[in-house]
Amino acid sequence: MSAEGPQPPSEAELAEMDRDQLLKLGGELDGVEIVDYPEPWPVKNTRAERRAERLVAFWFVLSALAGLAFVVVLAWPKWWEYKAPSDPTGHETYSLYTPALGVTLGVAVLALGIGVILYTKKFVPAETSVQQRGDGPSKEVDRATILAQLADAGNRSTIARRSLIKRTAIGGAGVLGLAAAALPVASFIKDPWKDTNNKDSLWHTGWQPQFAGEKVYLRRNTGSLDEDVEKGVTRVRVEDLDAGAMETVFPYRDSEKGDREALAAALTRVDNPVMLIRLRTTDAARVVKRKGQEDFNFGDYYAYTKICSHVGCPTSLYEQRTNRILCPCHQSQFDALHYAKPIFGPATRPLAQLPITVDEEGYLVARSDFIEAIGPAFWERKS
Ligand code: FES
Numbered sequence: 001m002s003a004e005g006p007q008p009p010s011e012a013e014l015a016e017m018d019r020d021q022l023l024k025l026g027g028e029l030d031g032v033e034i035v036d037y038p039e040p041w042p043v044k045n046t047r048a049e050r051r052a053e054r055l056v057a058f059w060f061v062l063s064a065l066a067g068l069a070f071v072v073v074l075a076w077p078k079w080w081e082y083k084a085p086s087d088p089t090g091h092e093t094y095s096l097y098t099p100a101l102g103v104t105l106g107v108a109v110l111a112l113g114i115g116v117i118l119y120t121k122k123f124v125p126a127e128t129s130v131q132q133r134g135d136g137p138s139k140e141v142d143r144a145t146i147l148a149q150l151a152d153a154g155n156r157s158t159i160a161r162r163s164l165i166k167r168t169a170i171g172g173a174g175v176l177g178l179a180a181a182a183l184p185v186a187s188f189i190k191d192p193w194k195d196t197n198n199k200d201s202l203w204h205t206g207w208q209p210q211f212a213g214e215k216v217y218l219r220r221n222t223g224s225l226d227e228d229v230e231k232g233v234t235r236v237r238v239e240d241l242d243a244g245a246m247e248t249v250f251p252y253r254d255s256e257k258g259d260r261e262a263l264a265a266a267l268t269r270v271d272n273p274v275m276l277i278r279l280r281t282t283d284a285a286r287v288v289k290r291k292g293q294e295d296f297n298f299g300d301y302y303a304y305t306k307i308c309s310h311v312g313c314p315t316s317l318y319e320q321r322t323n324r325i326l327c328p329c330h331q332s333q334f335d336a337l338h339y340a341k342p343i344f345g346p347a348t349r350p351l352a353q354l355p356i357t358v359d360e361e362g363y364l365v366a367r368s369d370f371i372e373a374i375g376p377a378f379w380e381r382k383s
Helices: 011-016 019-029 047-075 091-095 097-123 140-156 163-189 260-268
Strands: 033-036 128-130 216-221 233-235 246-253 274-278 301-305 317-319 324-326 333-335 341-344 356-358 364-366
Touching: 019 140, 047 097, 047 163, 091 097, 097 163, 246 260
Parallel strands: none
Antiparallel strands: 033 128, 216 233, 216 246, 216 364, 246 274, 274 301, 317 324, 324 333, 333 341, 356 364
């Protein structure tokens, strides 16, 4: 505001001014010259105006529907429950889960944004003004006048009487807010405890026998089950690994013999992979066994879960010279000579050890499932 410009009114004068007067005063005090200030819709309730209103409402409604669809996809078990590629009915739906989340959330945000932009373009007056810039903090009179200007802009945008736009905007933003609030609780929707004694619960793996006394062999993944089911299953014999070697093995239950679906599922179940390590004899002599697990190995053979105890990545790297098992995700290292206890990195618990032995035919078999839960910590886990 220049020294030669209009003088600010007294407090009493200010209190008596209506919005239009404050608006005009604000411009004068700030040296603003309004060059053009057209009404967006000078003639009320024309067809074009109503069409513009419906267009804005359409985008807000679309945003609300897409937000709702996002919440439904997020919460509906048919979408997120894992179905293996071998499942002809379920896998296709499962494979659409992530794209469906992305598309619904994307459309919800995009539609809300388009609605806001369209409302601004169609209903907020586009004035053209020239203003001199002033320095320093705003005076009381400036604050009062800018508030009047903002209120006037809102008034001229006719938002007060646009109940359709107001309701749909609130609906769109509200549903989107619901979707945002649903995200952090989504992990609780997948209830791993719906059947605690089921073999699929967090306490058991595919190494658990289906019935007492069932043999569970250590099996290689040969990558083929197509032609001859039994040919595709190769059990590991005690002489198969050289000293210092490591191989990833999977469970092969007696009861799954000839069952193509079960045999394929055993290779994809996430808690099944086990590292079978044959230590060199000189290294095996230095092994320190875990209390209560002194007989879990068979000779120089030790079997540890491949699921890292930090956050569950596959600990696929075995360094033969140092006998260290490495997890590539966050560089945890486990000592294979010391019941796979962590010696470096963020992991704090040893890798669970699978108790193994050899049957009368010379095949390596699991003596039982793991005696503890494998992988990362979870709420009910004590250790
Ligand atoms: S998951 Fe293995 S170190 Fe983090």
